[in-house]
Amino acid sequence: MFGTTNKSSIRPLAxxxxxxxxxxNHLLPGIDDGSxxxxxxxxxxxxxxxxxxxxxxxxxxxMAGVHPNSKSSIEEAHSNLESSLKNIGSxxxxxAAAEHMIDDGLSDLVRDNELCIIPGGYVLIEMSYLSEAKxxxxxxxxxxxxxxxxxxxxxxxxxxxxGNFNIYKQIKDAGCLLQLNLLSISRYYGVDVKAIAMTLLxxxxxxxxxxxxxxxxxxxxLTDIAEKYPVREMLKTSPILNQSLLDHISDVKSQxxxx
Numbered sequence: 001m002f003g004t005t006n007k008s009s010i011r012p013l014a015x016x017x018x019x020x021x022x023x024x025n026h027l028l029p030g031i032d033d034g035s036x037x038x039x040x041x042x043x044x045x046x047x048x049x050x051x052x053x054x055x056x057x058x059x060x061x062x063m064a065g066v067h068p069n070s071k072s073s074i075e076e077a078h079s080n081l082e083s084s085l086k087n088i089g090s091x092x093x094x095x096a097a098a099e100h101m102i103d104d105g106l107s108d109l110v111r112d113n114e115l116c117i118i119p120g121g122y123v124l125i126e127m128s129y130l131s132e133a134k135x136x137x138x139x140x141x142x143x144x145x146x147x148x149x150x151x152x153x154x155x156x157x158x159x160x161x162x163g164n165f166n167i168y169k170q171i172k173d174a175g176c177l178l179q180l181n182l183l184s185i186s187r188y189y190g191v192d193v194k195a196i197a198m199t200l201l202x203x204x205x206x207x208x209x210x211x212x213x214x215x216x217x218x219x220x221x222l223t224d225i226a227e228k229y230p231v232r233e234m235l236k237t238s239p240i241l242n243q244s245l246l247d248h249i250s251d252v253k254s255q256x257x258x259x
Contacts (some may be wrong), residue, residue, distance in 0.1 A: 015226045016182075017052025019242045021249070023118060024059050024099065024153060024179055024210025028077040031069055032061040034214040038084045045085070045092060047219045048211065051226050055249060056094045059124050059210075062116070064105030071116055074098060095249060099124045099153055102133035110142045117148060120248035124179070126153040132160050140176045151208060154181040156197040157189060165196075168205055177207035177241075185234055188221050198234075206238040 025048075026034020027041050035041040045056065058081075060074055061067040078096035085092055098116035100106050102125055109115050115123050123143050127133040136152075143150045152171060155178050161167050172178065183189060184197035200206055211222055225231065 014050070014052035015231055016048075017054070018232050019053060019209060019240070021055045021057065021242045021245045022048060022053045022211050022213075023057045023208055023242060023245060024124060024181075025056060025213045026058075026060055027056060027094070027213065028058045028060050028074065028081055028096070031073055031077045032063075032067040034060065038081060040216075041081050042084060042088065042090075044213055044216075044219055045090075045094075047223065048213065049092060051222060053211075054092070055246070056092070057097050057118055057245070057249075058094055059097050059099040059118075061101065061126075062098045062105065062109070063101040064103045066101075068105070069098065071114065074116060093249070095119060097122075097124060099126050101125075102127050102135055102139050106139065107135070107142075110139070110146065113146055115143070115146070115148065118151070118245070119251065120245055121148050122151050122177070123148045124151050124153055127158060129157060129159070132158070136171070137174055140171075140174050144175060149177060150175070151177040151179050153179050153210070154184065154212060155179075156184045156193050156200060157181065159192065162192055162196055165199065168200060172205060178205055179208040179210055180206045180235075180238075181212045182209055182225060182231070183212065183218065183221055185229060185231070186221065186225050201234065201238050204238050206235075207241050209235065209240055209242055 026032055027044055029035045029038045029041045035044060058078060060069055062069045074096050082094055097118040118124060140150050155168060180197060184193050187194050213219060
């Protein structure tokens, strides 16, 4: 079992290396509610590498009126962090995409085909934690019409769905993939979120896993999970596709934002 790695080994916390890629995080510095500085980003990347993760698809928020990022602002932050990694001799590879809030701003990005794409043609979308996005299914279809594959971020965290498990099936049936926040398999977000996450896992509903790391507290919690939870065993009931991103990443190494 993956979680039983000998803690006296050289890499005692590498339990997450089977994932290879972290496809949802907020490592790019200074552009959303994630990392606030390049130095913090370097610290977080180092910590995640110690857990076994090798490549990082950075997904800052694009959220109208709150985090009004664009391809250009994301590219600038990505280039800054990438240069800093090279300056310290790091060979870690980072790529830029985004986590798109379903709002009027996203409608404009879809209309103009200006989405920030995860290698492989995936688009990460999210909703408010307070209320369901009425445009969810319309957005899924609109993204698909552009030839992309939508991924709904952390569905287990939308409390308004907890009493209606069938909605998750409807989202999947619409062709939208689901991404688990790794922190959700613990009680980090609460017992209700963990319960839904485990039910979705056991039902084989998840397609991707991300750290959704924003800050030091998240890194500490992820390290705790790597130490105490048999992560690989817990995820085996869902067809997790993180490793498949490696094939697509190899095609876009010279690009920072695909699309």
